[in-house]
Each structure stands twice: as C-alpha cells, then as structure tokens.
Amino acid sequence: MNALLLLMGLLVLAYIGSFLVGGRALRGIGLPSGAEYVALGFVLGPHVLGIVERSMLESFEPIVQVALGWLALVIGIDYGFAGERRVGPKSLALGLTSALVTGGAVAAAVMAVLSRVALVPTTMDGWLLAGGLGAAGAETTRHAVRWVTERHHAKGPVSNLLNEMSHADDVVPLLVLAVLFAATQKEAHVPWQVPLYVWVSTTIALGLVLGAVAALLLGGEFTLHATWGVLFGTSMLAIGTAARLDLSSLSVMFFMGVALAAVSPHHSLLREAVAPTERPVLLPALLLAGARIDLNVLRSRYVVIVIVAALLARVLGKFLSGLLVRVTRSARGASPAVGLALLSSGALSIAIGLAFALRFPGVVGDTVLLASALSAIFGEFVAPATLRRVLEGVGEVRAAAPESTPALPEVP
C-alpha cells in the first residue's frame, strides 16, 4: 500500500467520523473510546495484514502530530465544562484527585516492578515509563460517562457528578506529559543549560500565549472573522514550535484551548464549532495508533508484568477514587464499585500513548502505547456496564431496555 492510498483511507475514515458526529446515518454505532478503530489499525498494521507498513507510518508522523494536537485543543476548549454547564468546584477537585490517585498508583506500581526487573537501561527511562503509563492511565474519557447517561436517560446527582469529574481530570496527565517531555530535552539542541521548570513553564506559556493570540484574532471588533483559519493557523504554529523545541505538543495545545476558551467572548460558539471535528480527527488518529502498536515489545516478559501491574493499579486507583466519591453527599448511596465506572479511557489516553511512541521509540514508547490501547479495551468491558448498574442502584436509570443514542449536534 502506498502513502497516497493510506491518505485516502484516512480521509474516508474522517468522512465516516463526520457522519457519526452528525448522527444522521450511523447514529448509535461505535464505542465511546473508539477502541474498535485501534483494533482495525492493528489488524491493518505490520503485525497482522501488513497493509500499512511501518515506514509509511513514519512518513505520516507530521499528520499524526497535527491530529493529536487538534484533539488536545478540543479537550482544552471544553475543559471545565460538562455540556453547557461549568464544572463545579467539588467535581473539579474530585476529578483532579481521581486522576492524581490513579496516575500515581499506576506510576508507583510500575516503579515497584522496575525496581525488581531490568526492563529499561537507565533510571530516567524508568521514570519515563512509569510517568507515561501513569499519564495514560489517569483519565476517564469524557464520552464514556456521557454515552451511558444519554443512552439510558440517566438524570440525577451521581450521573452529574461522574460526568463532571470526567470533564475535569484531563489537566493532570497533560501536565505530567509536559514535565516528562521537558525532562528529556535533547541537550544537543540547546547550547546552554536550561532548568526543567523553565521548559515546563515554556510549554504552558506557549499554549497560553498562542491561545490568547487566537482569541484576540477572533474576538471583538476584529475584522478577521476567520475562525477556521485562525484556529488552524495558531494550532499549526503551536504544534510545530512545540515539536521543534521537543516539548509536548499535546500539553501546549491543551493550554492553548484553555486560554482560548477563557479569553474569547465566543467561548460557547467556539465549543459548538470545534466539538464536531473531534470524531473526524480522532478516527484516523486511532487507526494510525493501532497500526503503530508493536507486539515485539512483548518478547520481554517483563513488559507483560509491567502492563499487567499498570492495569491492576489503574483499577485500584479508580476504585479508591470511587470511595472518595462516596464521601460526598450526592453519591453517598452509590455502590462501592462506583469507581470502576470511571475506568473508561479513550481519546486522550491513546493520544498520550501515541505521543510517547513517537517521541520515545523503543521499549518505553511501545509499552505506553500498548498499555493505553489495552486499558481502553478493558475499560469498555467494565466501565459502561458498571456505571449502568451503579446508576440503577441509586435510581437514576430505569432498569429498562436501552434506547438508541440521542443525536449529537450536526456538523455546521
């Protein structure tokens, strides 16, 4: 298969994705995490059918970077909002805590395993692997909770709380990513010694400055009402500059989205405009992520142990988060398994895995990508069913047959 055919294939996927968003033709089809596209990419990739070759994937790296960056921008613009509502301080705190607890549990488990086995050559690689797996495992995908609540017409304090938490936790893994990328700056690029905090601050500042630039270009009386041009232009500049400086473009774009939403008076219009682009960008990115998965990494049995430890620690972390959720007044009556309802991971998790695979090719990157994909698949089996049971338990869902997913907004 040549690169042109792959590009056409990705465009077809983007096209299908746009209709999934529109909900006109394929309403209700697809998993919230998009794990099936990862699986499709894996089947098409070098390990199974070999239709998409590894060299071709490398030539598509810039497109992948742009796609991942755009996803982070969409997440950033939407950060702190659940639908039209702002996420409350309680949900925000719980979301952040859940991400910290889960990510921390995963990283600690991985470090514990690494202290006993020699999987990676240096301590720094060990930190990278632990941090990467922790970052990829920290989040709960925004779509999973919404998918269940809308599908089953759930309404009530618990579903609200869980939905808001899933909209509040993204900042943690993206900050971790900013630190890990900054910590591994290639010194050959920069002729002088720059402290870690300067690189991390640069990551955040770059996003905030370009987000403010985009907001000013869009806002007020400005004649340049060029939404897509401005968003596309500032995004490309941000992604390219971050990549040039070896910073995390995902983190830069997330903070750009946050700044854009904070500064622009058109915040809600912006969210309406960019939200439908998420699926068309996500599906090709997930396919490429699937194709990029390298099972050769499993030749080392230590990798299996590390991944299993990470997945178990993630379950533990989310379970503990659930216990914290039950402390709140609104979720006091919820089942102790409520934390397992937060196990869904998706776009951001796989995006982090793919970003790691691109930046740290080899054991570290391949392990993080594989673990993030497995985590998404595992989450699909456990979380939606658990969430439904939890919501039935608190009387927010009738135990009736589910109806089809309500239509999402049309693509403008």
Place this chain on the structure above:
Amino acid sequence: MSNPAVKAPPARKLLQAGLLIVISGVLFVATRVVPEMHGGSGTIAAVGFLLLAGTLLSELVELLGIPHLTGYLLAGILAGPHVLHLIDHRSVERLSSVNALALALIAMAGGAELKMELLKKGFRSLGWATLLQSLLVPVLMTSVFMAVRPLIPFAKPLTLSALAGVGLLWGIMSVTRSPSATLGILSQTRAQGPVARFILTFVMTSDLVVVVLLALGLTVARPLIEPGAAFSGAAFRRLAHEILGSVSLGTTLGIVLVLYVRLVGRQLLVVFIALGFGLTEVLRYLNFEPLLTFMVAGFLVQNLSSQGEKFLHAIEQTGGVVYVVFFATAGADLDVPLLRLLWPVALILTGSRALISWGVSRLAGRIANDPPTVLRWGWSGLVSQAGLALGLGSLVAREFPSIGGGFRALAIATVAINELVGPVLFKLALDRAGETSEEPRLTIPSLRPPPPPVVE
C-alpha cells in the same frame, strides 16, 4: 484606491501589527534556540505561521491600497530563507505539496466562474483577444529576447538559430497568465463588471491555449536549439492524449460532483482534499493536465446543474485558508539573491511583456468593439504570472539541459517581478473601473452566526 468598506480603525490595525510581532517573535525565538530542524515540525510551524502572518500582513498592507495577495507574498518573502529565515528551504519544498490542493481548488473555482451566458456574451471579445495575444505576444517577445541577448549570460554563446529557438520558448512563456492571482484578487474585491468578466474568462481559457502553444513551441524549437535533432510529431500526439484525456476525466468528475453536491452536499472539505491530493496524483500518473481536468469539472457543475453557487461557496470556504498558504509559500520560495543578480534584464523583459500585452489588448479591443472600460483596463489582469510560467521554465530546463538552468533562473526572476506587480495593477484597475464591490467577501467563514433577517 482602497475599498472604504474594509477600512479598519487604527486601534485594530495596531492590534494586528502587535499580534504579527508576537507570532513572529515566537517563531524567531524557536528557530534561534533550535536552528536545526528534525522531522516535519518545521513544516507544520511554517504552515501556521504563513497562514497567520499572511492574513495579518494582508490586512495591514491594505492601508496602502495593496491587495491581500501581495500581502501574502510579502509575508512569505520576509519569513522565507532569504530574509528572516523563519522558514527554511526544506520546509518551503515540503509546503509545495499544498500547491496540488490549491491549484485544484483554483481550477475548479475558475471553471465554475465561467458561466455559459458570460462566455456567449463576450465571445467576440474573448476570441479576438485570445487570437491576437497568442499570436503577437510570442512573436514580439521572441524579438525582444533576441534584442537583449548581450544582457543574458546564457544566451551569449548561442548561435542565431539556437537563440531564435530559445527566444520562441521565452515568447510562449510570456503568454502564460496567472489564474490563481486573478481569482485571488476577484475573491478579495468581489469585483463585478465588464473588466472583471473579461479578464476572468480570458485568463482561464488562455491556459488551454498555452498548453497547445507549448507543444508547438517545443516541436519547432528543438531542431533550432539542438542541430542534430529531427522534427517530431510526438509532442502533438502527447498533446492530443493530454487534452482529450483531461477533458474526458474532467467531464466524469464534473458529473460525479454534481451528483454529490445534490444528493449529499456535506463534508465538501474532505472531498476537495481527496481530489486535490489524490486525484492530482492519478492525473499526473496518467499524464493528464490537472488544471484542465478540474476546470472542466467546475465548468460542468456551474453550467449543467443548479449546484454552481453552492459549489463555488464551498470552494471559497476551503480555499480561503489554502490560498493564503499557497501564495505565502510562493513568496517564501522566491529566490531573492537571484532576483538581485538578474533584475536589470528581468525588468526589461517584464516591462516589454507588460507593454506588448497592453498594446495587443488595445488592438484586440478595438477590433472587437469592446466597451471603453475593457479597452482601457482589460490588459491589467494579464501581467501576473505564477505557477504555470515557473512550471514551463522547469520543463524547458528539463528538455534542454544545455540552456535550461539559465532559462529557468531568468524565468524565476521575471515571474517574481510579475507576481509582485501584477496583482497590484489588477486591483488598481478594478478600483479605477469602479467594479470593486463595497462589501468585502470573507475568505474564511466567520464564527459569528449570520444576523437574523430584519422583518419590517
């Protein structure tokens, strides 16, 4: 004269200038901290920067009455490898892949702008202009080229017959115009009137004429430049294959697009990207002419269906972003040192071409009884040159390696001048002819929803 409707208050211009400095500063610092690029990151940043800087600079130069297109070019020149070096050679090369998409959009928009009723109405005028421009400009420019031989380094050692052959190729190159520049200016000014109509139809149809002339020129020039070479009709066979194939495929594409716009009508952006990159590659493989194919497709959508306006609107929405990057990349690609070296002879050749185009335009206009505004300003859109001329220069370089390098360099230098001066002249003429619209067309869709209709 600038359009008053698009004048912005000084505070807004200051804001634009400030933001331009900020984004330039970001890229300046990044390129200085990490001068060596890796992967495609330089290209990604270049696209973003050219898009933003091109748009902002175009808004700023508007204060001087300079068209947006020139602003895009200037942004590219300033950011490019020869001035500030914010964008390096490799990124500029990689960005040239955007050309395929831009040219597909330009050709489809150009075809869709050619309405049958306009062609019928201006047939006499168009016919005379095409005939005389295609005959007289090559002949006169061949003479000029031969006359300035002492100033052209690569022409000095040529025999008289070889000089005539090279001069003929130069003359044919002089007939090329720039559909992209024409559509860019018309898109900005929303000009409507006899001058805009005449130039649009002439420039779009002249591409077809150039393709035919080139085949003829190569056949005649080869035995003159390379004495051992025999006259061959192979070029005409290739030409027939190219034209017939392109028209057939363009017709098929047009029908498919009509059906798509009518039955689905959504996600045209993805369709355009697939056509721009995918179909262009297929056309190149088949040795068909992409510009002609897409132009025929656009023409069919406009004239054989009721979807023309919807189709044009979709192209405008997508094209807004693509055109800025396309022209800014052209600016970044401009070889400033070469222009500095060859500017005297390039200036003579471009000046002569403009003068000859003006004279021939007046002559054709008189014969065809054109309206006074067309007679006066009809030549103004014929000065711009861009991709087609450069492509022709590269083709000559490939076909005749002994003189090709010098020929191509001179072509680049003259195109650079025409690229900068042509759009300014065309916009000035449209303003003077009173055809510029009072309402500026937004090149990129606004975030703001359209205002609700006023009910009286």
